[in-house]
Amino acid sequence: GESVGLHLPTLSVQEGDNSIINCAYSNSASDYFIWYKQESGKGPQFIIDIRSNMDKRQGQRVTVLLNKTVKHLSLQIAATQPGDSAVYFCAENQAGTALIFGKGTTLSVSS
């Protein structure tokens, strides 16, 4: 399943599917990007980050892709599990400044 982030705030997938969550960022000067997962009533939890000199970075079951030309960031989650259900935020910043968060996408995984 795939979301377009700002325009489709909820992504529903079946367990085992791959999920793609998208984010359009606004500041072309941003050089650091992070994806966070937030469960209800908790603070953001770091998932994966990428710097502007890279276009792809892989973690465990997650991949972040960065397209600076169109200012687009995506998070791919492989073999999505019910425990992945949460709200996902992208965040961006430049060195020394605060992280600015995108609007978020709710990922709902059904068994």
Add this chain to the structure above:
Amino acid sequence: GAVVSQHPSRVICKSGTSVKIECRSLDFQATTMFWYRQFPKQSLMLMATSNEGSKATYEQGVEKDKFLINHASLTLSTLTVTSAHPEDSSFYICSAARGTSGTEAFFGQGTRLTVV
């Protein structure tokens, strides 16, 4: 490592009273801390940037006299919501930056404030 503790996790207060929220970096020194506010089903909105030993920098639209921030040490920043009103009810989250670039930011668990 890199644990940020926020206290309290939940607080209910009466309208007109003040509430203090603490943010502590437990195992590192944080020159800079950030305070965010999050309304239900919305994103985190930056309220202010707090630097140890100096006045906080507030984002546009955030009242500095309403939301008092003190960053007296490298491990503690506090946010005081003064004369709280029901519209101040929200989820407040702090973040502490490790390192000078500010890119290593670690978040507290948040404080749910309800003003009745």
